[in-house]
Amino acid sequence: MKIIVGLGNPGPKYAGNRHNIGFMAVDALHRRHAFGPWTRKFKAEIAEGELAGEKILLVKPQTYMNVSGESVGEAMRFYKLTPADIIAVYDELDLAPGRARLKTGGGHGGHNGIKSLDAHCGKDYRRLRLGIGHPGAKELVNGHVLGDFAKSDAAWLEPLLDALADNADLLVKGLDSQFLNKLAIATGAPAEPDQPARPKPPAAPSSPKPGGKSHIRQARPDVPKMLPTTGPMADMLKRMFSKTEDK
Structure with missing residues (x-):
């Protein structure tokens, strides 16, 4: 009973x-x-x-x-x-x-x-x-x-x-x-208590792929690797590199 x-x-x-x-x-x-x-x-x-x-x-x-x-x-x-x-x-x-x-x-x-x-x-x-x-x-x-x-x-x-x-x-x-x-x-009411919405944890930064650019490097624009071949700047660079080689 x-x-x-x-x-x-x-x-x-x-x-x-x-x-x-x-x-x-x-x-x-x-x-x-x-x-x-x-x-x-x-x-x-x-x-x-x-x-x-x-x-x-x-x-x-x-x-x-x-x-x-x-x-x-x-x-x-x-x-x-x-x-x-x-x-x-x-x-x-x-x-x-x-x-x-x-x-x-x-x-x-x-x-x-x-x-x-x-x-x-x-x-x-x-x-x-x-x-x-x-x-x-x-x-x-x-x-x-x-x-x-x-x-x-x-x-x-x-x-x-x-x-x-x-x-x-x-x-x-x-x-x-x-x-x-x-x-x-x-x-129409839930059978269980509502759970507070939990914010999703931030995604971990992905590791750079081998041989690839880092996320910092990726954010930088590529700068053309051009060196002057004539003029005063070219002469100065030649003198700098020749001193380095002498050492």
Whole structure:
């Protein structure tokens, strides 16, 4: 058995918030697959079903985000599960909208819901982070996460949630790369973080070919090797060379 928990805040006031994308993801799973009706238990709304031949418990904690771990920890202990049996789905400020990342364990990144899960369940659970973008300044973060998605966000949000629900079997089976690729194809967002463009190292100067000119010599115009044969200059050169030969 596995628990898939979506993080968010309960009530219609928060339903459209960016912070509630975890709830939205679990709702999409519930709509797309044969789960039972939502019921109340473990301080949460829960629904039972099956994915990839495995029993799944969907959980939406009703304790508010900051104490989500109380609900999930209670369900985990009731079913005698371990952190490895939990998949948490939540919003990530440091990912661009439409991006997704999936890993086991790690830090909380300042996310209060994850802090609570870490405290009540341990840290070694799988974490599906869904990008909501960063507003660009720390003082704007609270209003951003507790603000509703804009209408324009539907262009990536709906395909993301649909792809997540359609490919949930891959998520449950632990086929993380395939799962993330499906989400990336659906949203047009890269499945992996962008790598900064690295400037190409300057090409090493080519060595002059044997018998050829150096790059410095090549840059100089060829000077005709002509010596005067008559006149005062010719006489001076003759005297110079004759002295050299005498030595």
